[in-house]
Amino acid sequence: MVEVIDLKDIWVSYDRIPVLEAVNLAVEDKDFLAIIGPNGGGKSTLLKVILGLVRPDRGSVKLLGGNPKKTRKYVGYVPQYISSNLEFPISVWEVVLMGRLSHKGPFSSFNEEDKKAAEEALKTVNMLEFRDRQIGELSGGQKQRVFIARSLVTHPKLLILDEPSTGVDSKTQKEFYELLNRLKSKIAILMVTHDMSALSVYVDKVACLNKKLYYHNSKEISPDDLEAVYQCPVELIAHGVPHRVLKIH
């Protein structure tokens, strides 16, 4: 079976400073993987490598079985929402339609099919009633849902989220993870975050990244891994709920 993401021995450095070292990662269909790690640990770079925006010095990258430059348009990508210009004169509806851009050429305008997909995506995230609002008028959690809707309009096989918990309060976060939980029955989800509390009960697998990737194809992280990643002893509070992130020790 073809892996959704397949990274083999990836090395990346900026100005000779190593950012990623010997990273291997395989994500399968319908996996829900969270990558945690400190700021500056290479999380954004890893996402850029996966999406073909940064060329690794060494190693091979396969996204949906092919060259990421060609296949990334079949991926639903949710950038950190602060990356976009929120003062911009654009409505929720226009933001979501923008997701269909990868399937359109110049001169064409969005047709009925695009509009139907946008409407469906907005329904999935419960934001249809906000369609005419300007994007900057929404709360953090609402914006996030709109950006997820934008990534869903192409019916992707993989959803990639960059720091989705930034600027979202904890109640909204819970709703947000419930939304992801509904989505994961259909698609694979990869999320990077520096927020340890984001490792909710819904995440299936966890990897730690700080130049090197520590990943055991499971939800368990050993205290040794964490120490290696954060370079200091870290106490992880395991949430009491069904799964535990830490091995019982």
Place this chain on the structure above:
Amino acid sequence: MLEILQYGFMQNALVGAILASIACGIIGVYVVVKRIVFISGGISHASFGGIGIGYYLGINPLYGLIPFSLLSAVVMGLVSKRSKVAEDTIIGILWSLGMAIGIILIYLTPGYAPDLMSYLFGNILTVPRLDIYLMFALDIVIIVLVYAFYKEFMALCFDEEFAKVAGIDVERLYLLLLCLIALTIVLLIKVVGIILIIALLTMPATLSRHYTNNLRKMMYLSIFFGALFSVVGLFLSYTFDVPSGATIILVMSTVYMLHFLYDGLKPRRIG
């Protein structure tokens, strides 16, 4: 008052001002929402080099201006994105370099450079019929390209990273936008001159942002504002016999400041 419309130069001036407002209204919106005012100022000043080339070769300075401003746009876009030096530093350097080329070439051109001042400060009352046709053609080019790439430009300005992942060649599209800015500058030079262009490019667009949350409507409104202020400025400059470009900018700034004051004093809506 209306008898001045009988003069041929005044008719040209009015048509020219309206043609300029069209390009300026459309492209100015992108300059404002993408916050690329500084690089636009850079392209505008650097294009003075093109005017120098025009004088030096003894051709219509506009024919030196068009290729040179396009070249400055591309060079500035590429260098500022790819170089490791801070973007604003590079733009500042190229800004002065273009002007320096222009000054040297005009100095080397034998004889007196006629209407040099009109390129620096604008003088729409001297626009010849030929330039009006050129402005019309440039407007068409700008409208067609913006129509063609409307969605793509919107994504570029709103969320560059997403646009990239969606398969858009962000760098090329950005260069195209800078080239459209260069063409708009060519159109505007006759109206307000190189030095004052930035005001004309930004003020109608910023003002229109206060009235709408829609990009397309913002363009229509800023064309309207630009045309209105230019025409009012033109009549005032004729009546009081003062330079037209500066008068247009003064009219615009006054309205903008009054609007700003009114907006600041108005009680805030709650909720």
